[in-house]
Amino acid sequence: MKKTWKRYAGLWMVVGLWLALAVFAWVKPEDKTSDSERRPLAQFPEISTQNLLSGGFSKDFADYAVDQFPLRDNFRSLNAVFHYYGLQKKDNNGIYLHAGFASKMEYPLKQDSIDYAAARFADLYRMYLADSSCRIYFAVAPDKGYYLAESSGVLGMDYGALFDSLQEKLTWAEFIDLTECLTEQSYYRTDTHWSQDKILPVAEKIAGTLGVVIPKDFTEKTLDRDFYGAYYGQAGLPMAPDALRYLTWEGMEDCQVFSYDTGKTTEIYDMDKLSSRDLYDVFLSGGMAVQTITNPHAESRRELVIFRDSFGSSLAPLLVQSYAKITLIDTRYVYPKALADYVSFTDQDVLFLYSPLVLNASQILKK
Secondary structure (H helix, E strand, O other): OHHHHHHOHHHHHHHHHHHHHHHHHHHOOOOOEEOOOOEEOOOOOOOOHHHHHHOHHHHHHHHHHHHOOOOHHHHHHHHHHHHHHHOOOOOEOOEEEEOOEEEEOOOOOOHHHHHHHHHHHHHHHHHHHOOOOOEEEEEEOOOOHHHHHHHHOOOOOOHHHHHHHHHHHOOOOEEEOOHHHOOHHHEOOOOOOEOHHHOHHHHHHHHHHHOOOOOOOOEEEEEEEEEOOHHHHHHOOOOOOEEEEEEEOOOHHHOEEEEOOOOEEEOOEOHHHHHOOOHHHHEOOOOOOEEEEEOOOOOOOOEEEEEEOOHHHHHHHHHHHHOOEEEEEOOOOOOHHHHHHOOOOOOOEEEEEEOHHHHOOHHHOOO
16 A cells, blocks of 8 residues: 555645646636736636637637636746756846846847838928927937847847947938947846936937037935836746936926826836836826927026837936927827827927837837
8 A cells, every 4th residue: 555655645745736826716706907028917708608609719818827826927037047047048038137237138120120110200300390490319228138138049020230220211310320329238238228327328428419518416215115117027937136326416306397187297216116016107298299398497498309118218207307398209199180289399409219119119219
């Protein structure tokens, strides 16, 4: 009897573990969202005759079972470690690590997407800028892959072709090359974005081209909360968190940020977002369609308009001292035809600033 028990001990352990997980899956409360993946989780599907007969219930239940599986994040991490370190895969879920930095494998360059983005920018030029006295510039905010892909031995997009294509198509704007202003150290280790305390050379390059000066009297502060960026959850690999640092200057607290999306006025660094799943939302309250920053201490009445993605949220505060007003526009969230309700284009400085991650998936830009 003892020999029989020992022979099947492993099987009984597996069956016991399976039963325990099955029971736990039914009795544990449903999780609404995944903090690590930053997405809502599937909930128990509706039981109805139509849903059962159509097969929708079985499909939805399969999604529910995967999303609500007990210790899901632990098993995700275990699976990621096994494949990345055990099987020596180059990436996990498209995320790779190099020198302690996580980055997304962005490949190949999608020329049709670059063409679409350029066409959307050209639409904005024709609608609002062609007959104005605005001074127009564009820049690409390089993603980490520009600095990491080749040395990591992973596939990376042709950034040279990206820059050349945009310069060829956006002849009405002056190109600002930011690549020499950054290194891989300029970015958060666990996130997509650049770290604000490391991009003063970017701000200075842009300001110099636009003919304004960036003051040197910034004070660095650090949020008292660890920052786990988007790549941390997507990779599922063990990584130490980042520290989120931000730069202030005397009088910044008097600047006001108005978001047309919410109708609310906030400060440049929105500390109400400390409870957000994405701590990067502290910069200008996160993704917004149209915002204005007004600076009562500006020495001139110059204005700046930035067409941008999320990289602009941490850059704009570094340019505020040089302008009486900065307007930020994200056409992922607002139709270009609606902009006449918010902005009057006259003689402002205008900057188009987008990352390759958006340019290479530009269908998210509204037409």
